[in-house]
Amino acid sequence: MVAAALAVSQPIAVVSTRRDLIEFMRQICRDVGADRYMLVDLTVRTGEQARIVASNWIFDAIDMIGIDLIAKAARFGRTTEPGHQLSSEEVELLAQQGHVDVVGVPVRAGRARYALLLSAEKAGSLLSRAVAKVELLCSYALSLLSGKQGFETQVDALSDRERECLSWVAEGKTTEEVGVILGVSGSTANSYLTSAMQKLGARNRALAIATAIRSGLI
């Protein structure tokens, strides 16, 4: 019946501050029967850790479980159901910290990607049926919040030349070929690529391309 409550629903929250977000998450937890939530931003420059946007986890548990496992769990389904991609050790580690019934909900807000981990101490507490609705409501909340804070992804971080070079590399061209296409020397093309990698915080080209595609730059 809690799911029904979520289906008829309270008014959609106008989330414009972090405080609103936390209140909103509290409401979501009540509606789906979760004790804890963890919202992580997955649109980080890879190589860095996923960033926690909001959470009511005990700090020790975050430390103990590790943000990488949290981010992984948040991407993959429900731990009490088949199909999730955590190892039994990982499930056990979560359970030891009181996260027995765990549902990962991927959330998108425009190009930004988040993952929400909802968990309960008792198996079978969470209402899977409500998950799709939660996904949309979180997407609204995060869209509103990012609109207010104006943090668009690093859309203009790259110069036109850097972007051009990257997009040709993403088409499988070599540095030399990119040089020919753009009418510059191979070493000039290379320096565009190097500076693009630096700006994107990427340690190599594959990561630079992936980051650029993920944030809609190319």
Place this chain on the structure above:
Amino acid sequence: MPVYRELLELAEGLGASDFCLATIGSDRQRKLTPIMDAAFPDAAVLTQQVAADVSPAMLRHASNSTIVAWWAAPRHSAVSAFERLRWVVRTVAIGSARAGLVMPLYAGRCEHGMLVLTGTDFAVCDDTLAAAHLQALELFDRLLKLRAEMSGGNPKLSRRELECLRLTAEGQTSDEIATNLGLSVHTANQYLSNATQKLDAVNRMHAVAKALRFGLID
């Protein structure tokens, strides 16, 4: 039920008389491509107007946010209906319709779109709008999957091949991937070249870019 029927019913449910569903290109041009409308299989007037009239600001909104946007002529009955929804945003009119709604849509890993609904008798509240939006997201997802299937579908990659690609897109070298997955470097490289072949890519960079764009990895 066919997607077209469901969209029609969705529109009617909100009091709209016309709709146009379009994809938005994931690169910087954000090219708008209408894929279905109320006159399907013909093209409705609304679709021509959508194609000609949608502002870059609207396209930016639809690819950066999930928040529903609306417009209505001054003193139109829809104004008060929409103003009651505190979380939606007002936008400029698309085409000649006196009132309308724009739902940002997303699917797969980096596909975006929008559903434009127009009419004169909008009847919406938080819950009906969110429910319709949820349904629109599902339909958009189904439609894109259907389209991908019709165009031959995405290449089928094995779990290992996808894992290797995913780690490459995270900036890992073959050595690191091998260590991470408990493989020999040779095997890791073999998975990557199989993946490259299956994706019809010329090299690894190209394969990573294609896999991201197909939504095979994220």
